[in-house]
Amino acid sequence: MLFFTQCFGAVLDLIHLRFQHYKAKRVFSAAGQLVCVVNPTHSLKYAPTLCAAAQTSTEQGILPPCHHHEAVHDPQLVPCMCPLFSCPWEGHLEVVVSHLRQTHHINILQGAEIVFLATDMHLPAPTDWIIMHSCLGHQFLLVLRKQEKYEGHPQFFATMMLIGTPTQADNFTYRLELNRNQRRLKWEATPRSVLECVDSVISDGDCLVLNTSLAQLFSDNGSLAIGIAITTSKIHNSEVEM
């Protein structure tokens, strides 16, 4: 009986996944774009007990400061940069990807242009949607975070980081694009290195920021589709192409 219940649940999950995939395909119908359904994870790292010590400011949801400079004894070792968990792991930059895949089960996708479909946007903050993106010979970490910088007013923050050094990151440009309901919002920037810590990028607001009402305008039935593209050229360095 338990077996049948589980089978039925799995079939329902598959139907739900297929339906969400179809919806994203309908929105981003350009040929060859990979749509990836990303489920949310309630961020254990920022549970109130952990945060309490860091709340010196009046702002809510202040995150613990990055601690990898203190934690790393060998300068060639980096800590785990999974934004979800406080993980004691440390290792060389080259093995961060395999650690994130194997220990934290973060998916990795191939392709220069993908669609990140974040589900269940209504879930309370703090919540993270995370995926790795393999492209142009490098791996990137895409983080969408729902966080309350101001108490009672959750915002969404999306950024892309290179799993590499800041110098390597300077060679790329990433673009995040939302498109729905006759509205389009595009954010383009140079990715930051994961060594710079995703928490500080988000607390600085140097990323795509959406308030709840804009997120709702761009969402379809609780899911937000973000088109992602990575290029090597720095097209926005000099002039605006109007």
Place this chain on the structure above:
Amino acid sequence: MLFFTQCFGAVLDLIHLRFQHYKAKRVFSAAGQLVCVVNPTHSLKYAPTLCAAAQTSTEQGILPPCHHHEAVHDPQLVPCMCPLFSCPWEGHLEVVVSHLRQTHHINILQGAEIVFLATDMHLPAPTDWIIMHSCLGHQFLLVLRKQEKYEGHPQFFATMMLIGTPTQADNFTYRLELNRNQRRLKWEATPRSVLECVDSVISDGDCLVLNTSLAQLFSDNGSLAIGIAITTSKIHNSEVEM
């Protein structure tokens, strides 16, 4: 003596204006783009005494609701839609532009693509930067507003409205673009009609929204350059061009 002091002041203003114009030209160096320096106006309409009655919510800076439906007796007459002042004027839609120019001294610019250079972004909320834009046979009202939706946390809201009916507005797409420091942010949408009230568009957050840190990243010495383009085609209606 007073005459010389005033002359000296005028010369200083001209030098300052020329300097800001040069800075905007340097950022938006595409040929043929008109750069318009827009000075801020502290919004008298939303002075605390006027707002007090409307503050039924816990959010700060809630604006008085639009009152043109109650105020207009002749359905062909519309009230003054200048967001700056509570103005008792009402008239036909066709004469709104001349009223805004003559009574409220709002500038009007020609051209499909212009650069709106808002000065003195540091001024406290509520502050408005307003200009009219004549293009494709119609007049548009561009409003940039600094407002505290959440007490102590001012945000910038930018929107473009057609001085015309909602049906006419549906034929256009406007684009606002910020480009500086290796970052680019683009917002595209169908303009709303001024009959729909700029206050409700901003309180709904259905516009380009910038928090203070992003506004600082895009500003140059306290001035924010916004590239504006208006087209008749609805390019973002169906698909994302990735």
